[in-house]
Amino acid sequence: MYDVARLAGVSQTTVSFVVNNVTSxxxxxxxxxxxxxxxxxxxxxxxxxARSLRTRHSQTLGLISDEVVTSPYAVRIILGAQxxxxxxxxMLLVVNTSGQxxxxxxxxxxxxxxxxxxxxxxxxxxxxxTPPPELTQxxxxxxxxxxxxxxxxxxxxxxxxxxxxxxxxxxRRGHRRIAFxxxxxxxxxxxxxxxxxRQALAAYGLxxxxxxxxxxxxxxxxxxxxxxxxxxxxxxxTAIFCFNDxxxxxxxxAIKRLGLRIPQDVAVIGFDNLELIAAQxxxxxxxxxxxxxxxxxxxxxxxxxxxxxxxxxxxxHYLPCxxxxxxxx
Amino acid sequence: MYDVARLAGVSQTTVSFVVNNVTSxxxxxxxxxxxxxxxxxxxxxxxxxARSLRTRHSQTLGLISDEVVTSPYAVRIILGAQxxxxxxxxMLLVVNTSGQxxxxxxxxxxxxxxxxxxxxxxxxxxxxxTPPPELTQxxxxxxxxxxxxxxxxxxxxxxxxxxxxxxxxxxRRGHRRIAFxxxxxxxxxxxxxxxxxRQALAAYGLxxxxxxxxxxxxxxxxxxxxxxxxxxxxxxxTAIFCFNDxxxxxxxxAIKRLGLRIPQDVAVIGFDNLELIAAQxxxxxxxxxxxxxxxxxxxxxxxxxxxxxxxxxxxxHYLPCxxxxxxxx
DNA sequence: CTTTTCGAGTAAAACGAATTACTAATTCGA
DNA sequence: TCGAATTAGTAATTCGTTTTACTCGAAAAG
Numbered sequence: 203m204y205d206v207a208r209l210a211g212v213s214q215t216t217v218s219f220v221v222n223n224v225t226s227x228x229x230x231x232x233x234x235x236x237x238x239x240x241x242x243x244x245x246x247x248x249x250x251x252a253r254s255l256r257t258r259h260s261q262t263l264g265l266i267s268d269e270v271v272t273s274p275y276a277v278r279i280i281l282g283a284q285x286x287x288x289x290x291x292x293m294l295l296v297v298n299t300s301g302q303x304x305x306x307x308x309x310x311x312x313x314x315x316x317x318x319x320x321x322x323x324x325x326x327x328x329x330x331x332t333p334p335p336e337l338t339q340x341x342x343x344x345x346x347x348x349x350x351x352x353x354x355x356x357x358x359x360x361x362x363x364x365x366x367x368x369x370x371x372x373x374r375r376g377h378r379r380i381a382f383x384x385x386x387x388x389x390x391x392x393x394x395x396x397x398x399x400r401q402a403l404a405a406y407g408l409x410x411x412x413x414x415x416x417x418x419x420x421x422x423x424x425x426x427x428x429x430x431x432x433x434x435x436x437x438x439x440t441a442i443f444c445f446n447d448x449x450x451x452x453x454x455x456a457i458k459r460l461g462l463r464i465p466q467d468v469a470v471i472g473f474d475n476l477e478l479i480a481a482q483x484x485x486x487x488x489x490x491x492x493x494x495x496x497x498x499x500x501x502x503x504x505x506x507x508x509x510x511x512x513x514x515x516x517x518x519h520y521l522p523c524x525x526x527x528x529x530x531x
Numbered sequence: 532m533y534d535v536a537r538l539a540g541v542s543q544t545t546v547s548f549v550v551n552n553v554t555s556x557x558x559x560x561x562x563x564x565x566x567x568x569x570x571x572x573x574x575x576x577x578x579x580x581a582r583s584l585r586t587r588h589s590q591t592l593g594l595i596s597d598e599v600v601t602s603p604y605a606v607r608i609i610l611g612a613q614x615x616x617x618x619x620x621x622m623l624l625v626v627n628t629s630g631q632x633x634x635x636x637x638x639x640x641x642x643x644x645x646x647x648x649x650x651x652x653x654x655x656x657x658x659x660x661t662p663p664p665e666l667t668q669x670x671x672x673x674x675x676x677x678x679x680x681x682x683x684x685x686x687x688x689x690x691x692x693x694x695x696x697x698x699x700x701x702x703r704r705g706h707r708r709i710a711f712x713x714x715x716x717x718x719x720x721x722x723x724x725x726x727x728x729r730q731a732l733a734a735y736g737l738x739x740x741x742x743x744x745x746x747x748x749x750x751x752x753x754x755x756x757x758x759x760x761x762x763x764x765x766x767x768x769t770a771i772f773c774f775n776d777x778x779x780x781x782x783x784x785a786i787k788r789l790g791l792r793i794p795q796d797v798a799v800i801g802f803d804n805l806e807l808i809a810a811q812x813x814x815x816x817x818x819x820x821x822x823x824x825x826x827x828x829x830x831x832x833x834x835x836x837x838x839x840x841x842x843x844x845x846x847x848h849y850l851p852c853x854x855x856x857x858x859x860x
Numbered sequence: 861c862t863t864t865t866c867g868a869g870t871a872a873a874a875c876g877a878a879t880t881a882c883t884a885a886t887t888c889g890a
Numbered sequence: 891t892c893g894a895a896t897t898a899g900t901a902a903t904t905c906g907t908t909t910t911a912c913t914c915g916a917a918a919a920g
Contacts, residue, residue: 455813482752
């Protein structure tokens with residue numbers, strides 16, 4: 203900056219004023235032009251560290267994730283966060299901990315040393331977490347996860363509404379016997395979606411038939427077997443709500459194996475909206491989307507609106523899971 | 532740091548020496564203990580910006596990607612880069628440009644202002660790129676892409692070897708009539724894999740039959756039609772090499788539709804190793820993996836080994852695409 | 861004519877560490 | 891017993907900016 207000043211024949215202060223467009227300082231247009239010319243001639247570029255040191259603003263947000271980065275399920279959390287950060291002229295510092303506690307700890311230290319202006323702690327799938335206590339040394343928001351006592355702000359998908367939406371979409375298509383192939387490992391999604399399924403049935407005056415609700419591990423292969431069993435009953439369901447798209451893939455196989463057509467004979471609806479599966483299946487799969495992008499975006503926006511020095515109130519933000527209509531129902 | 536020094540009854544210099552474990556300075560164990568005690572009592576944490584300003588090391592690498600972050604295809608580039616960066620005590624600054632030129636430009640400025648110690652410019656799929664010229668103001672390496680004149684170092688998958696490996700795997704299983712459903716939009720992968728396919732046939736003394744090589748858009752639906760046509764010939768192939776896993780998904784549908792079995796009647800091999808598809812299909816899909824993780828890792832390692840101030844020689848590093856054996860051949 | 865007020869800029873003090881060049885006290889070696 | 895070496899530490903400078911509190915001359919106001 204001193205070099206630029208010398209070349210432009212002004213003081214370093216003036217260069218700073220020109221670069222930052224400081225309105226309170228009166229600098230003539232002529233001088234501004236000379237300064238900019240000098241800047242370009244020298245190829246000078248401000249040093250963000252010096253600037254941050256002085257202004258005490260790092261313009262940086264930290265994102266610590268267990269596996270989000272790896273998993274196609276939730277990469278969009280990062281994208282949403284990154285685009286929102288970008289809009290606020292901030293950069294995103296990303297660390298994937300692969301679930302290792304020590305990495306998590308160190309990553310947190312690193313980010314705090316870099317004076318991040320906000321922290322996001324994200325999980326690959328919606329579940330309870332126990333983050334390190336230092337997390338609260340910067341404004342923090344949990345993404346796709348929550349702490350047991352709900353003492354930290356969190357952004358999570360509204361699983362109940364998602365289950366309701368999926369079921370309702372089938373009911374509206376005239377289905378009365380709707381099977382639900384659920385996940386078997388206990389997790390919020392399992393309970394929430396089941397609850398939504400029940401609420402939708404109740405809302406439309408349909409009976410809840412326990413025989414139509416099955417559980418298995420959430421992969422195509424296991425769901426194939428369950429769907430087959432379900433479809434070989436005399437009073438087979440006319441629609442299947444699958445806990446996720448991978449299971450829907452298995453259900454497709456079962457339906458085709460029995461020579462039935464989708465959606466004419468059996469409708470299928472999934473959950474997750476994994477483009478790779480949902481859009482590639484034939485017919486394309488109607489599904490409910492987990493609002494990953496939206497969660498990332500909202501998280502950053504919450505952090506950005508925060509007055510300096512304060513932390514976010516421990517509100518649990520439930521984000522809706524929208525219906526993605528394709529051709530399977 | 533001054534506060535810590537005061538509490539410990541030493542100078543700020545001493546605190547710095549203790550914190551950084553400076554061996555050239557002789558500080559008694561007793562004093563060290565007192566300093567650490569003061570640090571913990573005050574909850575002091577070094578300020579990375581001040582440190583970087585003074586040391587002129589940002590401990591940061593930048594990763595600019597077009598869509599990598601979004602796409603399940605290549606997220607692993609980031610993971611590989613991040614883990615390698617982590618191993619070198621560096622952090623990764625990630626920006627996804629969504630292919631927009633202006634975002635790319637600004638992101639680059641931001642990163643240069645933050646004095647990144649290295650830059651990676653990554654693409655979602657292997658193709659030619661024209662990055663902004665400022666890219667070379669820091670050591671840079673292209674990942675999964677290259678420039679026309681090969682004047683920048685790049686890390687790219689060895690498509691030819693990949694095509695060869697896939698074809699060879701089928702030949703070794705005894706297949707003699709091997710179809711290849713290729714991508715139709717011109718790109719390095721298309722030409723490379725075809726070349727590998729031809730080389731493998733030649734190496735094993737098999738004739739190249741143009742009738743067995745078809746092209747279509749790389750999605751399940753179009754590949755379904757092509758596979759069907761291929762399998763309805765009198766002299767149908769006993770194996771199909773698909774340009775990618777999505778197309779293999781379509782081939783599976785076609786084979787099952789015709790009542791044929793995989794791999795007994797027709798073997799299928801894919802490319803990409805998209806866990807979501809390859810592992811969920813039945814039978815699980817044997818495929819060739821694009822070394823995304825490895826590319827990210829190698830890129831960072833190249834940057835890390837670089838002496839300060841120098842830039843990498845414009846070597847094009849071809850990384851092998853390993854065979855992932857499952858049950859479809 | 862003074863006094864104010866502008867306009868156009870400048871000097872100097874932070875920001876929070878790392879680092880260099882010292883000092884003062886002790887120990888060692890012959 | 892005296893100079894050299896070692897031990898234990900400190901003062902002051904520096905990194906590259908932002909920002910506050912000036913200055914200095916000219917025009918406007920009274």
